[in-house]
Amino acid sequence: MSNDPRDLDGKRLQRAMHLLGRDPALRARLVDLLRQAESSIAYDGAVRDDVVGPIVDALHDDKDVYHQQLADGTRVQYLYRTKIARDLLLSASERPTHVWEPQTTKLLLELAPRLQGDVIVGGAYFGDQAVLVAKAIAPAGLKVHCFEPNPDQAGMLQTNLALNQLGNVVVNHEGLWSRSGEHMRLDGFDSFANAVAASAGEGFETVAMDDYAQRLGLRVGLIQLDIEGAELSALQGAVGILDKDRPWVVFELHRTYVDWSQGLRATPLCQLFLSRGYEVFAVRDINSHREMPGKPVELVPLDTVYLEGPPHGFNMLAVPAKGLVDTPAFSVVDGVSPKLLPHKDVRLHHPVGGF
Structure with a gap:
């Protein structure tokens, strides 16, 4: 003491x-x-x-609840539990354009009109990305299939679907994994919790995306994963979807869970895509809430990503065929960090042209 x-x-x-x-x-x-x-x-x-x-x-x-209306009229309700809530609350804009990670949101909404199949979101949380994607793809008759084993956040997700009158979202309380029917539990607090093995009757069950898609007869156009280190296992359970449907995939890669000491190309996550003919990029984004109007989504080629710094993570984009990011919405830049950090080196950590 x-x-x-x-x-x-x-x-x-x-x-x-x-x-x-x-x-x-x-x-x-x-x-x-x-x-x-x-x-x-x-x-x-x-x-x-x-x-x-x-x-x-x-x-x-962590029981405090907030409500926010976005620029497009979307309404979100959220618990004050992590940096996601704090940074949205501190938004400089009364009607912000997004909830979290502005460039990832921009990326997902850019992909939405191109999709030829449904969306699977692993780690849907309270719908910070899933709600906006669901609104964007609703006119095409597509659905978002959310997986969120945290009961409090899954409940908040249901609330946000009701607030926005979205009927094209399926909420699943299972966790995504390489095999269906495993027993897991969340270890850690809220959005930082990762899945670990559990005894039967506790925690939640897992489902493989291949099994889920086959059961429902789905064609999948996009997979988005933010599941604290379970990304590789979840994607190992989706190789059938990757080979058949060729979806776009947005996933988090974090040094806590992934050894990138030999470069990103050597990691099992990236190899899973490269062996199937995908292109893989790091997505430059700020791990926060910040308006970035008029900025293209900057992508860093796999072999030129600047990786130095304390343990950190960032989002990746797996592109099913070459040339698909050759549009004004995207900008490919070499030799920079995917972490946009206003207080760090301008050349490495600021978007091209500045914030």
């Missing part, structure tokens, strides 16, 4: 901030003040993560 009085003071301050946050009106005023202060704080690092964010976090607990 620490005898440092600063530890006690820190806990008292944490409790005091949380108490202030129990008054929603006062909390909103404090958050607004912090949002305004963010741009004027002189600091060499990440102001959001190091200064403003921890104060906003201290005002909340």
Whole structure:
């Protein structure tokens, strides 16, 4: 037990901030003040993560719920539990264009009109991407098949589908894996939780995408995965879909779960696509909420991705045939980081032409 009085003071301050946050009106005023202060704080690092964010976090607990309307009229309700919620709450725009990761959202919405089959989303969370994709593909008569084993977030996803009157989304409480019928549980908190083996009767069951698609007679046009290290296993359960339907695939790759010390090309995840004739790119994006109007989706070729830095992750795009990203919506850039970081080196971590 620490005898440092600063530890006690820190806990008292944490409790005091949380108490202030129990008054929603006062909390909103404090958050607004912090949002305004963010741009004027002189600091060499990440102001959001190091200064403003921890104060906003201290005002909340994980039962607090917010509602946001986006620029296109989409309504989202969400629990204040992770950086996704915090950064949306701190949006500089009253009606933002997206919930999380602006360039990934832009990418998914760019692909939506091209799709010839349904969408599978693994790690759908509260629908931060799935709801917007579902709206975009509804006129074509296509569906989004969401997989979210976290019961709280799956419930919030259902709420958001109802808020937006979306009838083209199927919510599954299973987790995606290489085999159907395995028993898994989530280890960790909320969006950071990863799937680990569990005993029968606890956690959730798994389903292989190939089995799911065959059972429903689906043609799949797009797969999106953000499932904290289970991406490889999930895709091993979808090789039939990859070979038959040739969907676009957007997936997260994180150094916590993937050894890229020999380069991205050597990783089993990328090899799974390359062996099937796919092109694979890293998607340049900011792991936050930030408006980036007029910016194309920047893609980094597999062998030129700048990977240095602390353990981090980013999204990848697997393209089913060459030439499909040769449009003005995309820009291929070499030798840069997929991590867009406003406080880091301009050449490596800023989009071409700046933020």
